[in-house]
Amino acid sequence: MTEMTERQLYLGALTDNRRWDMVQIRPDDVFVVTPPKCGTTWMQTIVALLFSGDPDVETDLSVRMPWVDIRIREITEVAARLEAMTHRRSMKTHTPMDGLPMHDKAQYICVFRHPLDAHFSFRKHVRNIPIPWFNHWYPEDDTDGTAFRRFLDGGPEGFDTDAMPLAHILRHYKAARAAVRANVSLFHYADMTRDLAGTLDRLAGLLDISHPPELMDQLVQAATFGNMSRNPERYAPSGGKGFFRSDAAFFDSGTSGKWNGQLSDAELAAYDAMMDAHLTPAERAWLENGAA
Template sequence: MAEADLYTMYKGVLVPTLIHPPQSLRRYETFAFRPDDVLIVTYPKSGTTWMQEIVPLIMSGGDPASVETLHNWDRVPWLEEGRSCSLNLDDRPSPRMFTTHFLHHMMPPSFFEVRPKVIYVMRNPKDVFTSAFHYHRMASFLVDPEPQSDFLHKFLHGKVMFGSWFEHIKSWLNDRERIFYISYEEMIKDLGDSVARIALFLEKPLDKGVIKKIAERCGFDNMKKNNMSNYSAVPQEIMDCTKSEFLRKGIAGDWKNQLTAAEAEYFDAVYEDNMKDVDYKFAWA
């Protein structure tokens, strides 16, 4: 199907129409945040599902009940998705946990009024592209990424869902109030330390034993087995896991198996041009 049939242009970025219908986007604009809300913000394919596993475990003091009984899209729902309209989010007890893929300037007015806690997860954009390529192959509501060279050009120039990776990163780095930044690469390197730092930010300090249990439970292989998190419940006509698993490898550097030398060089040139004025030390740099 053509992009016009699959996507909606919303505030300058493309969003998949199937999961972002007009009614959910309208509701998003009037959503009322609370100061103690926790918001996970990511550009797609940057570690969203991983963080949707970690944060509920921290908030519950390590109790696995929610991650064992609730799908991640219900336990830490996307505010902009259609499902949000049926979850009675306004009635959830505090502290509530949410997710969004939107850029900073796309947040609803209440966000800037109350300033909830934000966990911003970032990832090497070459690996984001690689993961996105495989995701687009298996998701029927996204455009076909073949040929790869064309999809790479679209990705680097923001002609994909949720727009430019560069603009997304920069929009959230420009306002650092009550925002905790962490990278996919940091989490791979030392998940226990990452869990401990996130817990401190959330004002939920945990003892070493609980931190260790959360880190073990959120290891990639264990998460992949969790049917509440691995998207195995999604119908095949929506996500065809025979083409690619949703939780695929969970590693850093897989882009080396995806990009040609010429594509990697082109990627680096676009990256340098877009990020030359950004004052932040990225884990992959």
């Protein structure tokens, strides 16, 4: 059963979660639900590997596991393509859980990352995509700290949605925590980095997928950052189609802590104040560091 009522509206410059009204959800669908730059493509690739059982699978994520919310493709075309799929489906979304259609059988895989790592990764990401709208939020010559100031003062929905301010990440996180149940699960980028094999095992269990141990080892190797970054035309969204200025640049470093030494004491204090105002110490510890 799908619940379509009382959903929060997320209507940004690029995305529109009302588009989900055109998609007929199936009981075995898999949603990858994340703020941007938190491991979306990584988790989609893992899902594709587990679905196929093929370490050399051609992921073609933008077509086979589409981002339903984004307006770049007509929703009638996206919905028809999804409806025509006879295999098990997965879809990507950057809409928080309170803005999605909820099906009591479909799996919702929510992935998070340290907000500052996501922010600094997003700064590089917007330089790699030919969409000038982001220049307002992320100026290339940012000598006065505009990007971080807007990261802190942006709102969770409306015009600000697609610029990924901290408030939007926090909305994502709180909505996911509130929705956790048998078919809604939380994953963390840091945990995926520390134990990729454990991530695939956990996800396989949630999706009721089983592969022999030797094949699982091959799938884990295929999902490593090294393998994905060496084959960007295969693993980047729309890889090989010219959407990004550089497919290779999509896989920047895959590391954490890239914000260290990049912010002033005042900026860090403002970030700390906002995090502590909205999260308990335990909630903040998990959002920043995962299960460690």
